[in-house]
Amino acid sequence: MNKPVVIITGSSSGFGLLAAIEFSKQGYFVIATMRDLHKQEHILQRIELNTMEDHIRFAEVDVTNSNSLDSLKNILHDVGHVDVLINNAGFATGGFAEEVSLQEYKSQFETNFFGVIEITKLVLPFMRKQGNGKILNLSSISGQIGFPGLSPYVSSKFALEGWSECLRLEVNPFGIDVALIEPGSFQTNIWSSGKKVAEKSLLPSSPYHQIMKKIEAKLEKDKEKYGDPMEVVRLLVNLAEAPKLTKLRYPIGQGVKTGILLKSMVPWKIWEKFVLRAIGR
Numbered sequence: 182m183n184k185p186v187v188i189i190t191g192s193s194s195g196f197g198l199l200a201a202i203e204f205s206k207q208g209y210f211v212i213a214t215m216r217d218l219h220k221q222e223h224i225l226q227r228i229e230l231n232t233m234e235d236h237i238r239f240a241e242v243d244v245t246n247s248n249s250l251d252s253l254k255n256i257l258h259d260v261g262h263v264d265v266l267i268n269n270a271g272f273a274t275g276g277f278a279e280e281v282s283l284q285e286y287k288s289q290f291e292t293n294f295f296g297v298i299e300i301t302k303l304v305l306p307f308m309r310k311q312g313n314g315k316i317l318n319l320s321s322i323s324g325q326i327g328f329p330g331l332s333p334y335v336s337s338k339f340a341l342e343g344w345s346e347c348l349r350l351e352v353n354p355f356g357i358d359v360a361l362i363e364p365g366s367f368q369t370n371i372w373s374s375g376k377k378v379a380e381k382s383l384l385p386s387s388p389y390h391q392i393m394k395k396i397e398a399k400l401e402k403d404k405e406k407y408g409d410p411m412e413v414v415r416l417l418v419n420l421a422e423a424p425k426l427t428k429l430r431y432p433i434g435q436g437v438k439t440g441i442l443l444k445s446m447v448p449w450k451i452w453e454k455f456v457l458r459a460i461g462r
């Protein structure tokens with residue numbers, strides 16, 4: 182294999198789907214993983230089929246299930262090296278902490294946190310032996326800023342940020358770069374099929390019902406303003422192409438850098454008021 186190789190998890194929709202298409206156009210050999218291989222059609226419809234074998238292979242992977250990794254392992258064995266790993270698979274669980282079950286928290290972490298660890302551990306031996314590689318972890322603005330009604334998602338991304346920071350320091354001496362991509366809100370399925378809300382917080386009997394409704398209404402209203410996911414995909418390609426990733430964090434999207442900067446600068450009391458006012462409290 183003389184092409185650069187990229188693995189993208191969760192490539193059946195959103196950033197992952199668009200990244201699989203874009204990286205193959207840019208001359209990469211793409212290993213596109215997804216839970217349901219029927220969804221590979223979404224990619225196949227949009228790339229040059231006659232050259233597909235040279236550009237892309239699909240592996241059925243549920244990042245929460247270690248037993249589902251065999252096809253990815255086989256492809257890795259055939260290909261023999263990995264230049265870029267994009268840990269993209271993820272979803273968002275909302276709800277108020279008092280009403281989110283432990284199982285709902287665990288399920289959120291299984292995908293957004295432990296899933297990333299599992300796939301990374303599979304790829305690290307290849308990158309370490311090669312003496313190079315890039316690991317791009319899809320975090321979120323929610324990896325730096327907490328928001329009421331979103332603690333499962335936010336805490337999974339905060340955990341991912343802490344883990345990635347340690348990993349970067351551990352593997353940098355082996356020539357491997359680790360970076361966090363921190364998007365704001367972009368138009369993908371994470372706001373529809375990729376979103377779960379703790380059932381209890383949706384019930385009219387919930388003490389959080391009114392505020393949950395306000396948050397949901399705000400999300401719905403803002404949807405049209407969400408960014409074009411290709412912006413994030415272009416950032417991923419640029420990072421993959423860069424000789425060295427000098428930063429750990431790459432925030433992207435409207436208001437994201439300003440939000441992170443503000444949080445780091447203003448006293449907590451003011452920040453808190455600002456966040457609560459955004460949801461009408």
Ligand SMILES: NC(=O)c1ccc[n+]([C@@H]2O[C@H](COP(=O)([O-])OP(=O)(O)OC[C@H]3O[C@@H](n4cnc5c(N)ncnc54)[C@H](OP(=O)(O)O)[C@@H]3O)[C@@H](O)[C@H]2O)c1
Pocket residue numbers: 190191192193194195196197215216217220242243244245268269270271272273292296319320321322363364365366367368369370371372374375
């Ligand atoms: N869009 C945004 O505004 C935004 C902002 C910040 C961060 N992000 C992050 O970006 C990443 C991609 O999300 P997206 O916005 O592109 O949403 P999306 O369109 O819903 O795509 C999510 C992808 O993850 C896959 N996935 C979910 N659970 C999985 C599992 N257990 N194993 C394997 N694949 C799984 C989904 O597969 P199925 O088709 O099988 O469900 C889908 O391919 C996520 O990590 C998300 O947290 C998104």
